[in-house]
Every structure is written in structure tokens, then in C-alpha cells.
Amino acid sequence: MIIGVLNQKGGVGKTTLSLNLAAAYADDGAKVMLVDADPQGSSLRWSSARAENVAPLFPVVGMAKPSIARELPVIARDYDVVVVDGAPRVSELGRAAIMASDMILMPVQPSPFDIWATEDTVQLIREAQIFKPSLTAAFAVNRKIANTAIGRDVLEAFAEADFPVLKAQVCQRVLYAESAMVGLSVVEAAPYGDAAREIRRLATEIRGFGQGERKAA
Ligand SMILES: Nc1ncnc2c1ncn2[C@@H]1O[C@H](COP(=O)(O)OP(=O)(O)OP(=O)(O)O)[C@@H](O)[C@H]1O
Numbered sequence: 001m002i003i004g005v006l007n008q009k010g011g012v013g014k015t016t017l018s019l020n021l022a023a024a025y026a027d028d029g030a031k032v033m034l035v036d037a038d039p040q041g042s043s044l045r046w047s048s049a050r051a052e053n054v055a056p057l058f059p060v061v062g063m064a065k066p067s068i069a070r071e072l073p074v075i076a077r078d079y080d081v082v083v084v085d086g087a088p089r090v091s092e093l094g095r096a097a098i099m100a101s102d103m104i105l106m107p108v109q110p111s112p113f114d115i116w117a118t119e120d121t122v123q124l125i126r127e128a129q130i131f132k133p134s135l136t137a138a139f140a141v142n143r144k145i146a147n148t149a150i151g152r153d154v155l156e157a158f159a160e161a162d163f164p165v166l167k168a169q170v171c172q173r174v175l176y177a178e179s180a181m182v183g184l185s186v187v188e189a190a191p192y193g194d195a196a197r198e199i200r201r202l203a204t205e206i207r208g209f210g211q212g213e214r215k216a217a
């Protein structure tokens with residue numbers, strides 16, 4: 001399964017969710033690869049930081065090139081799960097990363113502005129689905145404030161959106177930045193902590209996310 005973590009909006013948690021999801025799958029025994037499809041190279045930098053501290057948990061490779069659409073599905077046959085950390089901006093690269101994927105995960109912060117700002121990415125996914133009808137997509141709430149309910153305005157914005165929102169939500173927690181600094185994931189930094197629990201829950205929901213859950217256009 002190739003999971004493309006994409007959103008044209010910058011700083012929404014694409015890299016954070018990508019590397020922590022990859023770690024959760026690897027920790028669960030899956031053969032995993034993390035692909036950095038962002039020229040910024042954040043996932044690659046994370047893996048460099050990791051190399052100074054601990055052993056690799058999975059390979060991290062850079063593939064910020066349009067040929068990812070054709071090349072990645074071939075390489076992915078050797079893996080159970082491939083997570084693609086996508087670039088912000090709608091570009092040829094974004095389009096190619098979408099075409100390479102089986103499922104698109106769009107991290108969004110719980111604000112109507114952030115949901116509305118996914119419009120161009122949603123459009124790209126819609127276009128890709130014409131060529132690849134099996135492609136699925138969902139939103140994942142990131143940086144929710146713990147112990148607060150998602151506001152009515154946010155729920156309304158999701159209700160109007162083209163794709164479903166996953167039940168598993170990720171909260172705002174310092175551990176995400178702290179662990180990434182030293183090349184760790186939250187499932188390693190605090191295996192029984194709240195962050196690890198919410199990432200594992202998200203990972204499980206993504207793997208179970210199928211065609212049947214696709215929201216009708
Ligand atoms: N759940 C979270 N809790 C706390 N901090 C978070 C969380 N998710 C992301 N962050 C922080 O927010 C910042 C942006 O996150 P991240 O780099 O993952 O976003 P991105 O979408 O990959 O950004 P870009 O568009 O630049 O690639 C980082 O400093 C990261 O540590």
C-alpha cells in the first residue's frame with residue numbers, strides 16, 4: 001500500500017505524520033519505506049539526525065521527481081507499506097505523488113480555513129481519480145488541542161468537503177517536535193504515551209480504509 005501524505009498548505013504536519021506513521025507500521029512488523037517527495041528534504045534530514053543517534057527503523061529515500069508516478073509502484077512491490085511525504089504547493093511533483101499513491105492522506109489543522117485551503121489538492125485528487133479510480137483519499141485532523149471537541153464550524157467545513165475525515169485524530173503535543181529533533185518517532189520515544197497511541201490508531205484506520213468508505217462525489 002502506498003500512502004501519499006499530501007496537502008498544498010505548508011506546515012500542516014505532512015512530514016510529522018509521514019515519519020510517525022512509517023514508524024508505527026515498522027514497529028508493528030511491517031516492511032516499510034519512507035519516501036521524501038518534497039525538495040525541502042525534511043524526512044531525509046530526519047533520517048540524517050537519526051543516523052547520528054540510533055539504528056534505522058526503515059529506509060528513507062528521496063524521490064522528489066515527476067517520475068515517482070511510474071517508478072514508485074514498481075519499488076513498492078517489495079514493501080508492505082510505503083509512506084510518501086509530499087511537498088507543499090500544487091505542482092507537477094504533487095500531481096506525480098498523487099498518481100503514485102493508493103491512498104491520499106491530507107493532514108489538516110482543525111480550522112475551517114485549513115480545510116478550505118485544501119481545495120486545489122482535492123481538485124488534483126479528483127483529476128487523478130479519472131485515470132486511477134481505485135485511488136482513495138481522506139483528511140486526518142492534526143494538532144487538535146487535547147480534551148477539546150472539534151468545533152461546529154470545523155465539522156461543517158468537513159461536511160462540505162469531498163472526502164471523509166478519519167476518526168483517529170492527532171493532538172498538539174511537544175513530543176512530536178522533540179522526538180523528530182533527534183531522529184526518533186513517538187512510538188519509540190514514548191511507546192505507551194498518548195502520542196504513540198493516537199498514531200497507532202491512525203495507522204490502523206488507514207490500513208482498513210477501503211473503497212467502500214469513499215464518499216460519493
Ligand atoms: N501534532 C503536532 N503537535 C505538535 N507539533 C506538531 C504537530 N504536527 C506538526 N507539528 C509541528 O509543526 C511544524 C510543521 O509540521 P511538519 O513539518 O510536519 O508540516 P509539513 O506539512 O510537513 O510542512 P511543509 O509543508 O513545510 O512540508 C513542525 O515544527 C512540527 O514539529
Ligand SMILES: [Mg+2]
Nearest residue numbers: 014015038042
Ligand atoms: Mg514537510
